[in-house]
Amino acid sequence: MPSLKEIKNRIASVNSTRKITSAMKMVASSKLHHAQQLIENMLPYEEMLEHILKTFLASEAHAQSKYDEERPVVRRVALVVYASNSSLCGGFNANILKMMQQVIDGYQHLGKENIVIYPIGRKVAEKVAKLGLQSGGDFTALADKPNVPQCISLAKELGKKFVDHEIDRVEMVYHHFKSAGSQILTHKTFLPIDITEELKRDHERDLTSTVATLQSQEYLRKRGERKTEHKEENVKPLNDNFIVEPDMETVLNQLIPKMLHLMLYTALLDSNASEHAARMVAMQTATDNADELLRELNLQYNKSRQQAITSELLDIVGGSVNN
Template sequence: MASLKEIKKRIASVNSTRKITSAMKMVASSKLHHAQVAIQNMLPYENLLEHILKAFLVSTPEAHVSFETPTRKVHKVALVVYSSNSSLCGGFNANVLKLMSQIINEYKSSGVTQFVIYPIGRKVAERVQKKGMSSGGDFLELAEKPNARECANIAQELTDRYNRGEIDKVELVYHHFKSAGSQILTRRQFLPIDLSTESIGDMNDRDLSSNVVTAKAQEYLRKKAANKQRAKENIVPLNDDFIVEPDLPTVLKSLIPKLLNLMIYTALLDSNASEHAARMVAMQTATDNADDIIRELNLQYNKSRQAAITSELLDIVGGTVNN
């Protein structure tokens, strides 16, 4: 059995660790709040732009967009993979890297051998460098501070390479932020553009109202959501009798880059919020585990202390009887 001094030292050590994890949890909670506000401010623009563009393209048969051509044979694939620059966020980075490897193996099995990875985040960049894969650039700062202009530059580079035939398909790999306690690993096609209007709004199922991640609170929210009937908005195609000014190519040339830029930026905001939520959950779990360990150590300390006192009393009583 450990001595009282050793137990007391370990209690102090666990207490110090608990203070760190508790502070990191509060920092992650604050950053998550800012990330949620950023998503909330972007949502109205995202919803309307996606609806207008897709309904416009679907209802305009004469519209010809090179980005929507599905018949091109895939020889080279680009993956935009989002991770974090730091650790201590549970399985956030491991899950992204695992899905990236699965996608690459899937394409290799179908005959594709050329890949280029756009690593947004240090963890993906390290994996790309370690495996010797082709990298599309350095975007470490973007993972910490989401920037719409930088995302637009990435989208422009990808579309230019797609138009030149250097890339045949582009996919995004990231965590879709659904709520503080739920982040969904997502694989989304970037190029060619998916014009189906049935999926409009499917990615806008985020709960931005709460940062609660405890098990009891999540169970309560799930039951509340199950009992509440949410009427789904039916996407009604816009009037197909468009008056296009100045002309169709000019309008498409303006709308399509906006949608592509928005897809890159939205995925970045989702990944950023998911990272902070995952870190908040991980630090909350670590803090709870530290509380459990401290309780066990205090119980062990008290038992050892009581045993030592009892032993001393027995020695005193035994000595008195002998005398």
């Protein structure tokens, strides 16, 4: 059995660890709230662009674009993979790297020289270097500080290479943020773009809370449904009477690249929010485990202390009887 001093030292050590995990949890919660605000600010633009594209596609059944050209033979593939720059976020990075490896294995017949990885985050960049794959650039800063201009630049680069037949297919691997307690690992095609499929994607998000427990999520979901039912009575339909100049094809060729920029930026915001949510949950779990360990150590300390006192009392009583 460990001595009282050893137990006391371990209690102090666990207490120090608990303070760190608790502080990291609060920092992650604050960053998650900021990431949720970024997504919320982006949603009106996304919804309006989606509405315009849906209206145009409904009126132009045979709309064609250079970005939706299906290649019968795929010779070269690019993967845009989103992870984080730091650890301590549970299985967030491990799950992304595992799915990336599965996608790479699916294109193994092309050879490593025909698979290009665009790593968003240091963890992906390190894995790409370890596997000896070709990297599309350094995007480490983008993982911590999402910005639109760099996403536009990347989307233009990928779009140009696709149009010039330098790349036949572009795919994305990231976490879709649904709520603080739910992040869905997502693998989808970026190019060639299927607008109709893209417009049907899951838009459900909970941007109102940073609480990750199942009970609170269920309560917030039901409350959100009641608010939606109440608001639907006063909803006004959007104006669909668009005047298109010079023609539908030209306008679509302008809007579809904007959709590509938005896809990259949305995935980046999703990944960023998912990282902070995963870290918050991981640190909360670590704090709870530390609390449980402290309870056990305090109980063990009190038992050992009581046993030492009892032994001393028995020695004193035994000595008095002998005298």
